Amino acid sequence: DAKTTQPNSMESNEEEPVHLPCNHSTISGTDYIHWYRQLPSQGPEYVIHGLTSNVNNRMASLAIAEDRKSSTLILHRATLRDAAVYYCILRDRQGWGKLQFGAGTQVVVTP
């Protein structure tokens, strides 16, 4: 499975945007880019996913580079509730596409 690289941690002020980068230089043409997050003492939670085009939903936006070798998860206005570990995961859309977590980015939101 193709690997992703994320910063260990990022800090943001409340109500400011947060841009979480993810590098996936070995991505294949059939890999979806998925983002999940895990709040303290909870199970992981789906955030967003995309293939080639940028995607928006009520939680976040996903900006995918034209060559697909990197992507950025954007939280438009961080709240204290957004403090979590954010995982960028590649899943092959052909076949079973295991959801396998890397180390993730710990997001700290300060009031």
Next chain:
Amino acid sequence: DTEVTQTPKHLVMGMTNKKSLKCEQHMGHRAMYWYKQKAKKPPELMFVYSYEKLSINESVPSRFSPECPNSSLLNLHLHALQPEDSALYLCASSQLQSSGNTIYFGEGSWLTVV
């Protein structure tokens, strides 16, 4: 309702005990998963069931025995565990196993082996 329910929330067991973790979903999902998460580490996939049949076993030791008695239930039977098996065990489900499907996680069962 996008809920995956896991019981018990906490379990302490001895190394000679036999216990089970239970997971239930009523979303009509046909794929169910077990993950293991050690403290400060990401979740690791253990098993995947698709249409009540085991489709993926990530080389998990036989002291962990999964069971999917019907499309809504997933069990993880535990026997002769070691202290290093202490972890958070997460159950999850998705509509289908294929990778375009969102996976929904439960809150997990905290297991301590003494």
